[in-house]
Amino acid sequence: MADLAGFGRFARTYQPGEIIFSEYEPGDSFYLIQAGRVRITKIVGDIEKNIDILSAPEIFGEMAILEGAPRSATAISLETVKVLEFNRANFEILMIGNPQIALRLLKVFTKRIYDQKRRFMILTLDDPQAKIADVFLMLDETQGSMNQGEESGDRREFKVTVDDVAHWAGMNTAEVQTLLGHFSNQRRVELYADRIVVKNINDFIRFVNSKRKK
């Protein structure tokens, strides 16, 4: 375990149920869990969705490396939680002498950069229908394991709403609704209240590739 003696001034303790930070709050700190579990949640529609449960020695809130960006989720302590709280200005102090933590943060950044690049690829498409199709390709790449069973073939089921798709595509919900309607008329997708089914993911791959600038 990392040598964290001498970092007392960064230590914070949260009582069970206490919010560490809230979704949408501007934040400039990120956290290294030392003890206890932290629940990461997001309010979607009228439901509080659990995104993750984290424990020592995981890092969260690392997107605070971006100046002034609002938090994308809420962090609530599940039990008595001890963390070290850092920010852009002082994280180097912790990292020097704690290469394990630095390496962990490096891996977290690696993943975030990849996620953001993938999002950027969606947004750079000019064709709005291609943007929507690419959202499903991205979801398929990152949550492919959700589609259990070999027999599903090219069919993919996504637990997302029109709002979710609009968010990823950087478009407004009404437009996405209309365009998904077109896809549905062409029998390329099926729309349900709680999920969207893509009938042939390869059809979408070809479609998006044909629209991407080369």
Place this chain on the structure above:
Amino acid sequence: MPKVGTYRANSVIYFQGDQGDRIFVLQRGKVSLNYNDIETGKLIREIIQTGEFFGVKSALGRYPREENAVVLEDANVLAFTVPEFEAFSMSNTRIIIKMLKVFSNQLRHIHKQVENLMENPTAVNAEIGLYKTGEYYLRSRMYSQARYVLGRYLTYYPAGKMAEQAGRYLETAEAALARYGDGKGPAPLAGSQPASPASPPPGFSAENGFSAPPPPAARASEGASLSDVAKDYYNAVSLFSQEKYQEAFKSLKAIADSSDDSEYTDKAQFDMGRCLFALGQWDLAIKHFTGIVQSSPKHADMSDILYIMGQSWEKKGDKAKAKAFFSKVLSMPGDEDSSARIKAKKALNALGGA
């Protein structure tokens, strides 16, 4: 132990799309990372310096290679497996710190690019999002969580659209927490309408014995960690986002005139110009920004200032001056992908090029 590989000129160390678990260091020779820019499709060649690491992100993050690593001149390359790299990094913290800095810059950069292409800037929605989060917790009788979130709302948006409502909710949350405890008591928002700027105050009734809420301003100081000038400034920015430009201008002017904190006087000066522009006062905006350019040539928002000056000239119908300012934005040193640069480039193209 990491192994040294020898590569001939024109050979390829890895291809884009390959799955790879090796991290490389160039020891001798010349290697180029070739990839297409996501936005333009243009081929980018990034020359690796001797001693430099490459292939780090895809190996550590276990995703496909994002570029072709092409050998330009016969090269010696040291290849680490991920476990070897991890072991190596434990005794070479400085290398990890350096990579962390590079990666955090890349993350900021790509995040900014994403933000620039989003239709709805997140900052506008963050205010309502925070308010609704507080409302959700209150409705779910999670009073202490509601208290935290609503308190934060009032700290950041003391004059926000929902400030009055948030003040009332906060009062409700505190009273319910004291009276019933978390998760208990009658649902404070049962049957109330989902939040919208026009919605009536929450329906907590007289028999609950809650007295009239204090004005939101009194609450705003609670849990505040921002300095007074910062609060004033965010207050003014909130007015601006509500399109109350005249009021915003007044508050900003007060900050610019009275504060000693140059961070906020600079910001306020800049936003005063944005108010003038938003009010359609092109001449005043140009005059105001010219003043900033002269008095603080190193202003942090210089690219944006020049861009808005260009826009003002364009609005006035002077295309030549507009072009000159947009070109100036592009010639500024600094971030290649700042939103001002991207916007200036677009504006220049719309005007038929430089």
